[in-house]
Amino acid sequence: MDALHEFDVIRPKTVAEMLAARKAHPASRLIGGGTDILVNIRRGIEKPPVLIETNEVSELRTIAADANEIVVGASVKLAELAQHAAVKARYPAIAEAADSIAGPTHRNMGTVGGNICLDTRCIFYNQSEWWRGANAHCLKTVGQMCHVAPKSKGVCFATFSGDLAPAFLLYGGEIDLAGPDGARTVALRDFYIGYSKQDGSTGDGRNYMAIKPGEIVLRVRARNVPGLVSAYDKIRIRKSIEYPVAGVAAAVKRAGATLADLRVAFTGTNPRAVLLDGTAALCGKPFSDATLAALDDLCRDQLMSMKTTFTPGTYRRRVATVMAKRLVRRLWDTAA
Ligand SMILES: Cc1cc2nc3c(=O)[nH]c(=O)nc-3n(C[C@H](O)[C@H](O)[C@H](O)COP(=O)(O)OP(=O)(O)OC[C@H]3O[C@@H](n4cnc5c(N)ncnc54)[C@H](O)[C@@H]3O)c2cc1C
Ligand code: SF4
Numbered sequence: 001m002d003a004l005h006e007f008d009v010i011r012p013k014t015v016a017e018m019l020a021a022r023k024a025h026p027a028s029r030l031i032g033g034g035t036d037i038l039v040n041i042r043r044g045i046e047k048p049p050v051l052i053e054t055n056e057v058s059e060l061r062t063i064a065a066d067a068n069e070i071v072v073g074a075s076v077k078l079a080e081l082a083q084h085a086a087v088k089a090r091y092p093a094i095a096e097a098a099d100s101i102a103g104p105t106h107r108n109m110g111t112v113g114g115n116i117c118l119d120t121r122c123i124f125y126n127q128s129e130w131w132r133g134a135n136a137h138c139l140k141t142v143g144q145m146c147h148v149a150p151k152s153k154g155v156c157f158a159t160f161s162g163d164l165a166p167a168f169l170l171y172g173g174e175i176d177l178a179g180p181d182g183a184r185t186v187a188l189r190d191f192y193i194g195y196s197k198q199d200g201s202t203g204d205g206r207n208y209m210a211i212k213p214g215e216i217v218l219r220v221r222a223r224n225v226p227g228l229v230s231a232y233d234k235i236r237i238r239k240s241i242e243y244p245v246a247g248v249a250a251a252v253k254r255a256g257a258t259l260a261d262l263r264v265a266f267t268g269t270n271p272r273a274v275l276l277d278g279t280a281a282l283c284g285k286p287f288s289d290a291t292l293a294a295l296d297d298l299c300r301d302q303l304m305s306m307k308t309t310f311t312p313g314t315y316r317r318r319v320a321t322v323m324a325k326r327l328v329r330r331l332w333d334t335a336a
Contacts, residue, residue: 004041004042005041005047007041007047007048007049007050007051008049008050008051009031009050009051009052009053010025010028010050010051010052010053011053011055011056012052012053012056012057013056013057013058014057014059015057015059015060015178015216015218017057018030018052018054018057018216019178019179019180019214019216021050021052022052022179022180022214022216023180023214025049025050025052026213026214027048027049027050028048028049028050028051028052029046029048029050029051029052030051030052030053030054030113030117030216031051031052031053031054031114032053032054032055032074032075032110032111032112032113032114033055033077033078033106033109033110033111033114034051034109034114035102035106035109035110035114036110036114036118036119037051037114037119039126040119043126043127043128043129044128044129045125045129045141054074054075054111054113054114054216055075055111057075059073060073060074060075060076060113060218060219061073061075061076062076063076063080063081063084063086063087065084065086065087065090065091066086066090067090067224067226068223068224069221069222069223069224070087070090070091070094070171070221070222070224071219071220071221072112072219072220072221073112073218073219074111074112074113074116074216074217074218074219074220075111075112075113076111076112077107077108077109077110077111077112078098078101078106078107078108078110078111078112078115078164079098079104079107079108081094081095081098081112081164082095082096082098082099082107083095083099090224091167091171091222091224091230092229092230092231092232093167093170093230093231093232093249093250093251094164094167094168094171094222094232096167096231096232096233097163097164097166097167097232097247097249098163098164098167100163100232100234100244100247101115101163101164102241102242102243103240103241106241112164112220113216113217115162115163115164115165116162116164116165116175116217116220117209117211117217118160118161118162120140120156120158120159120160120161120194120205120206120208120271121158121159121160121161121243121308121309122138122140122148122156122157122158122159122205122308122309123307123308123309123310124138124140124147124148124308125138125140125141125158135147138156139152139154139155139156139206140156140158140205140206148306148307148308149306152196152198153198154200155196155197155198155200155204155205156196156204156205156206156271157196157204157205157271157304157306157308158204158205158206158208158271158308159205159268159269159270159271159305159306159308159309160192160194160205160208160267160268160270160271160272160273161243161244161247161267161268162267162273163232163234163244163247163267164220165188165192165265165267165273166232166247166248166249166265166266166267166273166274166275167230167232167249167265168188168220168222169188169189169249169263169265169273169275170222170228170230170249170250170251170263170265170275171222171223171224171225171228171230171251172187172188172222172223173187173188173189173220173221173222174186174187174188174220174221174222175188175191175217175219175220175221176217176218176219176220176221177211177212177215177216177217177218178215178216178218179212179213179214179215179216180212180213180214180215181212183218185221186210188220188222188273189275190210191209191210191211192208192209192210192272192273193207193208193209193210193272194207194208194270194271194272195271195272196270196271196304203271203272204271205271205308208271208272225251225253225261227253227254227260227261227335228251228252228253228261228263229251229252229253229331229334229335230249230250230251230252230263230331231249231250231327231330231331232247232248232249233247233248233323233326233327234246234247234248234267234268234323235247235319235323237310237311243268244267244268245268245309245311245316245319246266246267246268246269246305246316246317246319246320246323247266247267247268247320248264248265248266248320248323248324248327249264249265249266250262250263250264250265250324250327250328250331251263251264251331252328252331252332252335253335254287254332254335254336257286257287258283258284258285258286258287259282259283259284259285259286259287259291259332260283260284261283262279262280262282262283262291262295262328263275263276263279264276264279264295264298264299264324264328266299266303266320266324268309268316268320269303269304269305269316269317269320270302270303270304270305271304274302274303276295276298276299276302276324277298277302278298279295279298281294282294282295287332291328292325292328292329295321295324295325295328296321296325299317299320299321299324300317300321303316303317303320303321304317305317305320
């Protein structure tokens with residue numbers, strides 16, 4: 001294994017200092033816990049000359065979670081989010097998702113901002129430089145083709161695997177960004193653009209976030225819905241420490257025998273975090289096996305797992321669908 005290349009580290013204390021450092025070093029990269037980007041640097045995937053650390057920016061290290069809204073700073077550690085009493089009580093899917101990420105050491109280092117901006121993954125990409133070179137590289141780095149889908153016409157299908165995004169999507173998550181053109185807030189479902197359409201009209205596994213050059217994620221926010229019960233579940237190869245084979249966040253609201261609200265979101269399946277479209281049409285009716293059959297159809301239509309991991313894409317789609325149906329059934333029973 002090669003040694004890490006030389007780079008400088010800047011440790012700003014304020015958002016203004018962060019933005020100034022970004023402006024002064026356009027080729028810099030942000031680093032929170034480094035549990036993703038350092039692995040990529042080690043593998044020669046990227047070689048930033050400067051890393052700007054987010055951890056000492058105290059204004060980005062706060063969590064507020066009341067009955068109406070949750071606001072989490074980008075520099076909050078995953079372990080802090082997972083253990084936060086109000087998050088566990090009011091936004092259980094978010095706390096459970098945070099608690100399921102990697103292992104305890106990663107959760108103590110890894111940040112919310114790093115998880116939201118996690119790089120997409122693929123068995124042809126998350127390899128050493130010599131392995132990728134020996135296999136002619138691929139579109140996500142310097143190669144000319146996609147090995148997962150050789151006829152992809154320039155589209156990459158690398159999978160988004162961050163666990164937090166689907167949980168925030170349940171609650172209408174939004175991201176506060178700051179950059180050279182000022183501050184803005186983007187709906188989380190518009191932030192992930194990895195639709196991988198062959199007409200190139202959207203992003204893909206390489207270009208998967210609607211973030212502009214020099215922009216920084218400041219906070220993730222979401223709104224509560226009274227009566228909504230939520231949870232997070234994932235399947236992984238090694239239960240103690242592993243990316244999701246597939247992860248599902250679900251939220252259910254019940255009014256007697258009627259399904260009043262249903263939201264389901266996924267990670268580990270597509271080049272974006274997926275908030276399932278069409279669940280509103282299943283609401284306002286009694287919950288039944290037909291609800292779960294219709295949910296199955298929605299998953300089949302919208303989950304686009306490819307052979308980007310050790311498990312076949314068809315298996316991941318199936319397992320994600322089964323997990324979603326089980327989770328929704330469990331939440332329906334709990335909400336009673
Ligand atoms: C063995 C192993 C298992 C893992 N398992 C999981 C898992 O189960 N689920 C999961 O979701 N992840 C997993 N991860 C990935 C990683 O640990 C987590 O996603 C973690 O939350 C990343 O946060 P970080 O602060 O360490 O990110 P970093 O590595 O510091 O950064 C990741 C990316 O985000 C960018 N970034 C960081 N902060 C900001 C910001 N404020 N604004 C804009 N961009 C920013 C960085 O430039 C970089 O591109 C695993 C990693 C390893 C090594
Ligand atoms: S999906 Fe294709 S282009 Fe994207 S990382 Fe994998 S092999 Fe490379």
